[in-house]
Amino acid sequence: MVPHGRRAWALSPGTEMVETNVRVRVNQLALRGPDVADKASGEIRLMTLGDSSVFGFGVEEDDVFGAVAATQLSQSWGKPVVSINGGTPGYTSVQALHTLQDVGALVEPDMVVIATLWSDLFQTETPLERAGGQRHPLALYRVSTRLLARYLPAPKVGWTEGEVGGEAAGRSARVGLERYRRTLEELVQAARALGATPVILLLPAPIDLDPAPVPRLIGSYRSALQEVGQRHGLIVVDGPDIFRKKSAGNADFYDQVHPSTAGHALLGDALARALISITLAP
Numbered sequence: 001m002v003p004h005g006r007r008a009w010a011l012s013p014g015t016e017m018v019e020t021n022v023r024v025r026v027n028q029l030a031l032r033g034p035d036v037a038d039k040a041s042g043e044i045r046l047m048t049l050g051d052s053s054v055f056g057f058g059v060e061e062d063d064v065f066g067a068v069a070a071t072q073l074s075q076s077w078g079k080p081v082v083s084i085n086g087g088t089p090g091y092t093s094v095q096a097l098h099t100l101q102d103v104g105a106l107v108e109p110d111m112v113v114i115a116t117l118w119s120d121l122f123q124t125e126t127p128l129e130r131a132g133g134q135r136h137p138l139a140l141y142r143v144s145t146r147l148l149a150r151y152l153p154a155p156k157v158g159w160t161e162g163e164v165g166g167e168a169a170g171r172s173a174r175v176g177l178e179r180y181r182r183t184l185e186e187l188v189q190a191a192r193a194l195g196a197t198p199v200i201l202l203l204p205a206p207i208d209l210d211p212a213p214v215p216r217l218i219g220s221y222r223s224a225l226q227e228v229g230q231r232h233g234l235i236v237v238d239g240p241d242i243f244r245k246k247s248a249g250n251a252d253f254y255d256q257v258h259p260s261t262a263g264h265a266l267l268g269d270a271l272a273r274a275l276i277s278i279t280l281a282p
Contacts, residue, residue: 006098020058032085047084047109049096051119054087057258068268093183112191115201120175200229204239
């Protein structure tokens with residue numbers, strides 16, 4: 001990853017890398033995927049914003065939920081729907097806003113899915129830093145772990161401190177709740193300024209499948225997302241509720257927060273179903 005002004009650490013433009021054992025193409029806009037061409041007549045663009053759960057941690061490009069939804073919508077609408085993956089590992093809502101402001105006019109999205117969550121609320125003593133392109137040295141370990149995923153507890157995310165949503169003295173969320181609310185409002189406004197329809201997506205986690213309530217911190221940030229959606233009359237895709245209804249399990253996650261390929265398929269299908277009746281300007 002390279003310094004990128006307001007967007008902080010961005011993916012290296014025009015490169016390829018191996019990220020958690022999958023091939024990742026990075027286009028000239030420093031976004032995951034192929035270069036963004038001129039928009040064709042009749043083409044619809046679906047842009048997703050968030051961190052590594054939106055980027056597709058450990059998931060092939062065409063299997064990330066935005067791409068899954070775009071494929072289904074294209075089949076239903078009978079016109080090309082292109083997924084633009086605006087997620088970047090470690091990005092908060094503030095960096096997602098900067099991404100939309102910096103490249104939105106070039107992307108020309110018709111729908112903008114706002115799914116920023118985990119990187120905002122993580123409790124930490126220092127700013128989150130990560131290196132891209134890491135690969136587990138033993139392929140046998142990786143394959144065995146994923147084959148046995150349904151029988152194993154979800155592993156921990158290595159770059160978090162404590163439990164997801166856990167609070168402790170001396171630590172604070174990377175983006176405070178009030179700043180998070182303000183940024184969500186700005187994201188909605190920025191999407192509409194581009195002529196796009198904003199959509200809210202609540203990301204699920206294995207903790208949602210437990211009988212106990214989710215930690216207060218997670219609940220407060222998700223409530224902020226829902227409130228923004230309700231206030232603006234937006235479509236809100238409730239990932240946790242969908243995963244519970246679909247009887248999702250550990251096989252649908254790679255760790256505490258990242259959906260697996262199967263989990264992305266569930267999210268993509270839910271997103272497509274929610275958007276299927278949307279009316280877009282011709």
